Amino acid sequence: MANRAIKYRIYPTTEQSILFAKTFGCCRKVWNLMLSDKIEGYKVTSKFPAVTPAKYKKECPFLKEVDSLALANVQMNLQTAFSNRFNKKRKVKAGFPKFKSCKHSHKSFTTNCQYPKPSNKLKRPTIRLDDDGLILPKAGKVKAVVHRIPEDNWHIKSVTVSRESDGKFYASVLFEYENAVNTYAPDFDNAIGLDYASDGLYVDSNGNKGSDHKYYRESQRKLAKAQKVLSRRKGSKKNSAKSMNYLKQLRKVNKIHRHISNQRLDNLHKLSAKIANSHDIVCVEDLNMRSMSNKGFGNGKATLDNGYGMFLDFLSYKLHDRGKLLVKVDRWFPSSQICSCCGIRHSEMKDLAVRKMVCKCGLSIGRDHNAAINIKMEGLRILKSAA
Numbered sequence: 001m002a003n004r005a006i007k008y009r010i011y012p013t014t015e016q017s018i019l020f021a022k023t024f025g026c027c028r029k030v031w032n033l034m035l036s037d038k039i040e041g042y043k044v045t046s047k048f049p050a051v052t053p054a055k056y057k058k059e060c061p062f063l064k065e066v067d068s069l070a071l072a073n074v075q076m077n078l079q080t081a082f083s084n085r086f087n088k089k090r091k092v093k094a095g096f097p098k099f100k101s102c103k104h105s106h107k108s109f110t111t112n113c114q115y116p117k118p119s120n121k122l123k124r125p126t127i128r129l130d131d132d133g134l135i136l137p138k139a140g141k142v143k144a145v146v147h148r149i150p151e152d153n154w155h156i157k158s159v160t161v162s163r164e165s166d167g168k169f170y171a172s173v174l175f176e177y178e179n180a181v182n183t184y185a186p187d188f189d190n191a192i193g194l195d196y197a198s199d200g201l202y203v204d205s206n207g208n209k210g211s212d213h214k215y216y217r218e219s220q221r222k223l224a225k226a227q228k229v230l231s232r233r234k235g236s237k238k239n240s241a242k243s244m245n246y247l248k249q250l251r252k253v254n255k256i257h258r259h260i261s262n263q264r265l266d267n268l269h270k271l272s273a274k275i276a277n278s279h280d281i282v283c284v285e286d287l288n289m290r291s292m293s294n295k296g297f298g299n300g301k302a303t304l305d306n307g308y309g310m311f312l313d314f315l316s317y318k319l320h321d322r323g324k325l326l327v328k329v330d331r332w333f334p335s336s337q338i339c340s341c342c343g344i345r346h347s348e349m350k351d352l353a354v355r356k357m358v359c360k361c362g363l364s365i366g367r368d369h370n371a372a373i374n375i376k377m378e379g380l381r382i383l384k385s386a387a
């Protein structure tokens, strides 16, 4: 079974958005109640007791108004948070679960789709998608822009409704489907290598650059301006009461942030789709993005700006869908040091500042272009040796 999520913009009515706001609040409330009961229970028995949302419905009758599956998911999330903290098999342990604050918590809830079964009286699935809306438990039909229609064999597993910082509502629908056996045979001659480039996302083995868009920087001036205005509004200081004008301006700032991130995602999807459509085999370097984006590397902003890791994720599933291949080359493979023409190793290329490789064999080539060719050759070598 495979999963795929599609995020739809939804337009709830006033009534529906009140219900969603209530559900966000109830999820937070239940999380905090359960967490506090676990902590209190531990003080008495030295063990974290099992807790369920059902026991709070008596003292908090408003919990009955919202989707009970959303609350059940909170219970599961809390359980996961505890096992992430205390599971002995995990090398890096997560922190202890925190209480969710009203102001800073992410506004979202997740509800599962239930299907008709002999054991229940359902006539049809509890969550359904049609061409202009999403039918959700308790809320009914919510208007949505269904920009993408799922395949016939995709079944809705769950939906996460969220309200983003700019005030817009979204529903991320998780689909589940049977993995079809893809019989497409990738053509080894239609291969391409990509080398990460902080400027332009990547350089491919044909010497083409990915994209020159620097959305973050382009919009940064706009953002800086809006933030400056925000800092002058009453309530910008810590612990001071937020004025109406402050909140208004904050919404503007958030809107710019959202806009930038949308542009970036759009760009990554377009670029990855273009490559996946036109090539059968794509060879990339398996980068450790964490170390790349840290400040010591010197280009933290550019790395984060590009979202190369996200790009590789998109590329991976898009190629997989088409029966094509993504080959990851070991990140210690000295792709930028080897001359792609004669194979001689140039240790002077270790210096990132050297942007051009000039070889005795007559080759004079851009650093990233050369690396991309090497990555392609190495990727094909790995593929052939595995076959």
Ligand SMILES: [Zn+2]
Pocket (backbone or CB within 6 Å): 339, 340, 341, 342, 343, 344, 359, 360, 361, 362, 363
């Ligand atoms: Zn050479």
